[in-house]
Amino acid sequence: MKIMDPKMDTGMIVDDYATRPQYDVNQSIRPRNLVWIIDNILVGQMTWLSGHALSQTLFTSCYILRAMEIKDDQDATTTSSGPPIGFTNVVLKACVIAIAKTCALIWEEMRKGQVYEEEDFMTNKFGVSMYESFPLSSMVAMLDQANHWMDRTGTPWIVAHEGDDASAVISAVKDRILHARVSLLAMYQVLSPKCSQFQNAIPQLKVARECTERLQESNILGVEITDAFDHSIHRKLVTNTPPRAIALLTLSENFFIQFGAQKPSPGAFPRSVLQTVLYDDNVIMGSRPVTEVVIEVIRETVQPLPWIFEQDSVVQASGQLPTIQESPEAESINAAKRQFQLMFADFVDKATKPFVDTLQIMAQNVARQRRNLRKIVQLWETLQEQAEMMDEGLHMILTQIHDLEKAESAGDEESEEQQEEAPQPFYFVSWSYHMKLWVMEWMLLLGSELELYSSFEFSMIYGYCDVIMGAHARHLRRVQSVIDGEMERERKKNQDKANAAKKKKKKKKKKPVNATPSAGGESPSSTAPSTPVISEPTLITPTVEQQKKATQVVRIQQQLVTARLNLTRGTFLVLAALTKTGYLSTTPAHLASHGLNDLETLYKQRFKAFHHLSSPEFLSFPAYLERLECDRLDSIDILDYAAEFFKEARKSLEDLQTLSAAEARVTLCENAWRNDLMSMIRVCIGSNVRIAGLKMDARMIELRRFRDEYFVQVLRARQAQKLRHLQKKLQGPKGKKPKSASSGESSSSSYALEQEQEDPLRPVLPPPGQMPSPSELFKSPRKNVVFDWKYHLWWPVIELQDTTH
């Protein structure tokens, strides 16, 4: 600290501060003063909640700091000259202490350190009492007493002195008492341990909200009272950091939206409460042990074999009172199962950290979310390694079971064949991988929300996101088909049993089990090559029947991921089209100008968190550039594809909209979920409108013309080559039918070259190396690329604007 610098030195006397007379908290005040004082204390409270120091907000009120100095023993009814002192020592005192106490409860919550000190919130109390030890019941009694006093004494006085406004002023005062009461109770209930009082809090919060609206209306009745707030109090309440510049929120501007609305970002207090509610002392939502929730999430997502969860029953059944005499083989299988169940319990323990951390991140400020997600990706990666061991262990047991069943059913060829086809499941890797991919997508898209990316980076981001989501959609499809396959086998097994019971050993039709290619043994997380960027949109067209019973989490997840994938792919393709027309660049001039950096380094750094992941495979910079090439299509073709992807995304999203909250499992956040779907649909609609415009852009048309000219050249060259070839063949010793050349049956090396030339069955651009630079290619002027984020913070709607704008 620099002494005697007025900006830094909060102890420096800059005016007559020290000599100013102390404000008299025992003076009698008019009810309109009371309204004004309480409203301004509430403003202080809300400003504090928005992240400022108590010394600059709530503690500026002399009444908050000195409520206990208000004397109770003054006769509350004296009306010699001014208003009765009861407005001060009954009503105001009760309200002030109640508000302070409410803040004390909030402070307790915030002190848990679930939000970032200074960044989100300031908990420094400067040693000032917030009446923490004041009993809640006495507090409520005081407020009821205040209400009673109003009815008996306050109201008649107001009627006598306020004329036409009397009833409004009476309501205003009584509303403030009520507000203090319900806010205190609601806060107490919300913050009660283990969510035990949530049900009681709901009606209180409803009243608080209604009351808040009335407060806003009656705020104008307030009349200022000089010096009731001391905005220099932070000179007395010293911190080790300089005071922040502060603009107190105005009542209408923010106070009333603060608790109700979620946008802009929720304040620190609700975020902390959310974390407590979500996870406190190994318990989720106040009632369920975290391990139980993890198990349920695993079960819902990948639906592993039921016996894995039936820990007790297996142990018991085999431990004591075996109802059926088990063979030694069966015994050994049971032992293996028990062993595996122990492994599973251990795995669930290990999964708790990534799981809870991921949940809690949702309640952090967005900037922190992204920073912490980089670490969370690692946690899931590590868990995935554990999961691989789990799955291996399971495979060994399944093989044992299989062998045993095979032995038991020896002679029954049918069922033997059937069991051969049973695929090896990868439940645990599937789940961990699913979570990891989700975190990766979240992390990249949050970067858009935080405005971290420059325009030249967007194609990298959405290109990478496209690859991750592609892997995710494929992964979930695989999980789904494994589940479906298992259900089908289970159904058949039961049917077989039933049939066998009915007619012993009667022949029946057998159908191959619809084992999926992936289920054959390939690990789901193994890095299958990503789909080529130019392909048909990923479709999921569930039948009506499927849709109806789509209670399965995974099916909905799959649909959502696919919709996002198509949305992301569409965005990436628009970026690719704009890159080809030189409106965007992968080598921005400024990067080269100082020779300080290159795009490949930037690219690697941007995706550093993904670099050493075992899966999905890191999308290298050259691979990204290749995807951006889009199979040498011209921009108009690319935009046509983009439009298809947006259309398909929209269709999936509209399908999702038809789900009920229960089906989609969003009962607690239905509105937010529906709004998000709607926003994504708006991106699709907006993008397709812009794409129609982009296709008519002058450079797009120039590029199309260039492509057509090139194509004509290619055709001519090919004709000439064919002709040469034909002549050669006619002269050559081993003449082949000319037809075979075009149908690609020839194996001669000279044909390979020709085939390459023939490859483009549709017109495309020359290979990247042979493309002229944009300045050579385009005569039309450059335009600015505009990214419009008003529909969704994660996906822009992209358009062009003349540079004159």
Next chain:
Amino acid sequence: MSTGTSTSTPPTPLPPIDYVGYESEHQLAGMMALIENDLSEPYSIYTYRYFLHQWPKLSFLAMDREKNVCIGVIVCRLDFHGHSKLKRGYIAMLAVSKEYRKRKIGSTLVLMAIESMKTAGADEIVLETEYTNQSAIALYQQMGFIKDKRLYRYYLNGVDAFRLKLFCKPEAQELPTDEVPIMSQ
């Protein structure tokens, strides 16, 4: 020479600028006056001394030759980042007097600082800027900085910051940093 910003006057030759390294505290008053005028954060003299005494070679001044007045300044640091082996340069302060802007004085100072830090072995260079400060962000992006992170309510005035980063060596990415736990190498 006029210091006014009026553009209607006939073009007068711009005052020549000299770029000099930091030498001693006799330059400090001019530097502080400039920075206090310009940056939102209040710095005490010890903040300046912290940087200037430890890394004097990483600070530069732009001087109006005729008036012998400091009209631009950059103050930096170079240190190992956390527990990693990564050498991280840090641009702590950059200010250019209002009347002298649009003359690439800021860019020149930044380039000089980057050069000196790279020579001293920097793997990366970072800085923070208010997320609304478009001109600063544009200046650094011109040099290849990217927005690496957003820092919520970073400044005392409650405004978010962007952490901008320049990667000096392509191979730097192989080194572990504090951000990512050390994995199997």
